[in-house]
Amino acid sequence: MRLLEFEAKEIFRRYGIPVPMGRVIAHPSEADEASSELGDEVVLKAQVDVGGRGKGGGILFSKRERVSEAAKELFGRSIRGVEVKSILVEERLEIAQELYLGITIDRSSREVLLLFSREGGVDIEALAAERSDAIRRLHIPPILREMPPFAIRELTGGKPKGVGEIVSSLYRLFREKDAILAEINPLVITPKGLFAADAKIIVDDNALSRQGIQMNRALTPREQEAERHGFSYVELEGSIGVIGNGAGLTMATLDLIAQSGGKAANFLDVGGGADRERVMHAVRLIAGMPSVKVILVNLLGGITRCDEVAHGILEANVPQRIFVRLAGTNEEEGKRILAVKDYTMFETMEEAVKAAVEAAS
Ligand code: GDP
Ligand code: MN
Numbered sequence: 001m002r003l004l005e006f007e008a009k010e011i012f013r014r015y016g017i018p019v020p021m022g023r024v025i026a027h028p029s030e031a032d033e034a035s036s037e038l039g040d041e042v043v044l045k046a047q048v049d050v051g052g053r054g055k056g057g058g059i060l061f062s063k064r065e066r067v068s069e070a071a072k073e074l075f076g077r078s079i080r081g082v083e084v085k086s087i088l089v090e091e092r093l094e095i096a097q098e099l100y101l102g103i104t105i106d107r108s109s110r111e112v113l114l115l116f117s118r119e120g121g122v123d124i125e126a127l128a129a130e131r132s133d134a135i136r137r138l139h140i141p142p143i144l145r146e147m148p149p150f151a152i153r154e155l156t157g158g159k160p161k162g163v164g165e166i167v168s169s170l171y172r173l174f175r176e177k178d179a180i181l182a183e184i185n186p187l188v189i190t191p192k193g194l195f196a197a198d199a200k201i202i203v204d205d206n207a208l209s210r211q212g213i214q215m216n217r218a219l220t221p222r223e224q225e226a227e228r229h230g231f232s233y234v235e236l237e238g239s240i241g242v243i244g245n246g247a248g249l250t251m252a253t254l255d256l257i258a259q260s261g262g263k264a265a266n267f268l269d270v271g272g273g274a275d276r277e278r279v280m281h282a283v284r285l286i287a288g289m290p291s292v293k294v295i296l297v298n299l300l301g302g303i304t305r306c307d308e309v310a311h312g313i314l315e316a317n318v319p320q321r322i323f324v325r326l327a328g329t330n331e332e333e334g335k336r337i338l339a340v341k342d343y344t345m346f347e348t349m350e351e352a353v354k355a356a357v358e359a360a361s
Contacts, residue, residue: 183199294320
């Protein structure tokens with residue numbers, strides 16, 4: 001789960017990473033008081049869980065005497081479709097240069113990956129695509145509790161002064177908070193020293209209870225239903241509904257869809273031993289998404305029996321075309337059951353994905 005900027009900055013502060021002075025408000029009437037100690041120029045930052053917030057109109061600069069009007073204006077906006085419910089009012093920093101510092105997990109090498117760039121402030125993925133050499137990368141084994149000084153120097157080249165302490169604090173925080181991403185973009189150089197002008201922390205969803213964090217976002221009705229049925233379910237942007245069993249197989253299905261030029265509408269893992277009832281609910285849940293044009297069911301029978309799955313698909317009786325790949329226990333029986341209607345059956349995952357992607361485009 002991604003923390004809001006002010007929550008992440010609160011954690012930064014506890015770890016000794018310098019952040020601008022500021023306060024969070026929930027209403028324009030609080031803006032005056034909140035900014036009383038901030039100097040003549042202030043920044044208002046919408047606390048919304050979206051990327052590209054600045055470009056989306058989520059940041060306003062204002063004179064302090066006009067802060068109430070600015071707050072009113074920002075509360076009235078929606079940032080990339082998200083309502084503004086709280087605003088962080090901060091001192092305006094005098095920025096000389098913007099840097100980038102990020103820590104994440106490299107799943108392919110199973111190591112911690114640190115990224116540093118002297119060209120921060122911009123979209124780091126775009127920078128990586130266009131000018132990859134502008135980003136310095138360092139892999140370190142995840143067992144290290146502290147960043148060794150030589151590794152910090154390798155990452156940053158020792159400049160600017162003070163950056164080493166920030167790298168080492170961010171690394172400690174990354175580990176202790178069970179983060180999968182800790183990012184400062186931009187980390188800014190000002191006449192008063194280095195500051196984290198922005199803060200992004202994504203905590204591993206599996207560690208939320210250990211971290212004592214509650215989901216800061218209400219579940220959508222569909223997410224609530226998925227939770228009731230015990231499905232692992234995530235909504236995405238595409239038009240191909242996906243149902244799989246097992247996280248690995250379902251992820252592999254999503255990867256294959258992306259490689260084939262398609263876009264998945266969701267991730268849904270029905271779990272082990274899915275009976276007809278569960279499969280029916282899963283298919284109906286996915287079919288209920290307005291964005292879903294076709295549905296791809298990719299199930300491996302083991303504990304799960306293909307005939308049960310087939311009955312579930314049939315009973316769901318949804319309008320979208322369903323592309324099915326069933327393999328394993330009672331496979332032939334499953335195929336026979338589905339042969340009554342024009343479901344499209346496939347022997348391999350590759351063929352099923354290819355057909356679904358074509359049908360959806
Ligand atoms: P994001 O769009 O959500 O990533 O928002 P950021 O907090 O990263 O801000 C986007 C940009 O606004 C930064 O890269 C800065 O150029 C600018 N900005 C943010 N805070 C300040 C500030 O206090 N002073 C100045 N001068 N610029 C700021
Ligand atoms: Mn930013």
